Amino acid sequence: MSRIILHVDMNCFFAAVEQQADPRLRGQPVAVIGSAKRTVILTASYEARAFGVKTGMTVHEARNRCPQLILVFADNRKYTRTSSGIIEILKEFTPQVEVFSIDEAFLDITGSLKLFGPPEQIARLIKERIREDYGLLCSIGIASNKLLAKLASEMVKPDGLTVLQPSDVPDVLEALPVRDLCGIGKKMEEQLRSFGIKTCGDLGRFPVRILRDRFGVTGDHLHRMGLGLDDSPVVPVEEADDVKSVSHSMTLETDIEKDAEIRKRLLQLSERVGRRARRHEVRGKTVTLWIRYRDFSSITRQLTRQQHTDDSSEIFSSACSLLQAETLMQPVRALGVRLSNLCRRADQLPLFEDEGKRALIGRAMDRVNDKFGSGVTFGSVLGEERGSKVISPSWRPEGARNVEFEEPDDGKRD
């Protein structure tokens, strides 16, 4: 039996939330940014988009296009709360809700029709509820799978409701640029063009054997995408896979070269990574150091430890040994630390007394930081927090992907 999938896409989410929170911003060209320096536009209101302001653009460029642009710093608590509330609304219509990002979700409403009526009616009810409760608009696409539902939601913005009937799919795909499919980016678009493939129609007709030879397993996937086929299920948050890595990175206000300065930043990053790992009860074996140089080229260096850890100072010491082994080629623009190869923290007794002490200190610091904000560290006197407070699109309402800005826990863990 064929499925009925909805894709709900909040329109200009961050900017729209800000306009709701502050009536003076309504009807104005607004752009949300992450930090004061070396930042990009995270979201622009439709008023700003009318001037050509886009996500990813530098502030400078955005101001050139729209001199009266109003810049607002991202307030992630606001966005995560709103997003969680919207997800709750969606769950009233089906338990099959997959949170795709902070402002997008897929719903499998195949089993909801008897209760709530036909798909379009369900979509209208959802739009009404979100508008009533939060004053926000969304675009909804309805189709037989996720790929097509997402495509449909993109077709009318803002406040769209688009149904892609199976009988319409071949015509729609025939002229649709491959780049419009979720999963085909700039590079893949270029590669496909070298085969003479420009549209989904071209892609679907292209011999799958050649795609497979060139792209491996991705080749089959591409072929199916070209035909509008996608049998991937809607995966509710509760059933989603465990997180696979935890990372933090920061672009520095100015490029740095000195080892001590770099290590100071690595300590901050390691502490944030360790803290999130502990909070979410995962430990990791592999530590990765990421360096972006002045010219934007970047390197990664990783090492795999003997044992899993969630200890900030151990993460830090791994990051430092990776740094030490490296000859820096240029001043450093940005730094990152990642912990991967994760397992759930087993609550076993620590092997050594020292390890136990460090774990206790780590968790005590976490509690202080939860209460009073970040800044309590392993003794280094650090400057102000420089890390950008940008919420990741991979944010999830629960779990380790809930990057920052979670409510402090109740402190009862230990």
Next chain:
DNA sequence: TCTGGGGTCCTAGGACCC
């Protein structure tokens, strides 16, 4: 006053083991 941050997945090569 160029160009954010947090993720996932894939590839390719090498070490090592059986």
Next chain:
DNA sequence: TCTGGGGTCCTAGGACCC
């Protein structure tokens, strides 16, 4: 006097998503 091959783990880099 032969020189296979599968499996697993590790590392580095890159594409892609929002």
